Amino acid sequence: MTKDIESAHKPWKAEYAKSSRSSCRACNKPIVKDAFRLAKVQTAHQFNGVMPLWNHASCVFQNENEIKSLEEIDGLEDLRAGDLQNLRKYIEGSLAASDEEINRGKSITPAPTAGGSGDNTGEYEIENAKSSRSICKSCNEKIEKGHVRVATMVDNPRFRGKQPAWRHVECFLKLRWWTSPLAAMAGWDNLSVKDQCEVQDLAKACPGNSCSFQTQ
Ligand SMILES: [Zn+2]
Ligand SMILES: [Zn+2]
Structure with missing residues (x-):
């Protein structure tokens, strides 16, 4: 890889996992093939290139303000509409709110009795x-x-x-x-x-x- 590619890369990359070999930097669990994943793209000085650090998209969504704008993400054109929508909501800060709503709904469901x-x-x-x-x-x-x-x-x-x-x-x-x-x-x-x-x-x-x- 050349210096040109290195300087052109965006800080984040979105895609569906091509294999089940990567694991998530946030939760350390494997990212299964075809799962929606997001990488923080790091510059790898040792080989003058870039190295993606993968996370489950859902794990990135746990932390606010990791991604500031869609402009920072490579690969958006290949995402499904629903996933793109969630990314957009996450960046706007509204995804966390709607998740809480779902969790509240769950907590008032009585647990089935043993x-x-x-x-x-x-x-x-x-x-x-x-x-x-x-x-x-x-x-x-x-x-x-x-x-x-x-x-x-x-x-x-x-x-x-x-x-x-x-x-x-x-x-x-x-x-x-x-x-x-x-x-x-x-x-x-x-x-x-x-x-x-x-x-x-x-x-x-x-x-x-x-x-x-x-x-x-
Ligand atoms: Zn994860
Ligand atoms: Zn499961």
Whole structure:
């Protein structure tokens, strides 16, 4: 690389991860392929070039004022409209506010009672993801199409109603919210036998929060 390229680079770069090999500078977790990531582009003096330091976009969004304007970001033209919109909101300072709103909505949702007293089975549903558009509420990663996911119904004040919050089945199991047999969950019968076996195995391998199971 030449000095010219070095001086031309913008301080940030946005893209969808090309592989699952990078890890996030903020949370140290791997950034899975196709996840929306943002790099702080550093000048690397040792080889006269630039070196991107990747972060989950969601991790960058945790800290205010990291990015001052869209002008600082390379790669915007390839982003999906929704992600570009979130970037814009983040820079305007309105993304954090709307996240708080969602969190407040979640906190007033009563936690399902252990032991399955009453009818709490209607609040959960298990299925194979119909698209790759849902984001796991636990790990903030995309849920790949076909991956087994679990919905919990959460209040969303912005829509004045309930909407499903999706999680990877392995992320959901770590929460230990579901205490009945898995086969009693809505949608279970629609899973393939192979998926049912895998989920049963996950449930056995995931006794609690000490579990270190990774999705990738
Ligand atoms: Zn991260
Ligand atoms: Zn997850």
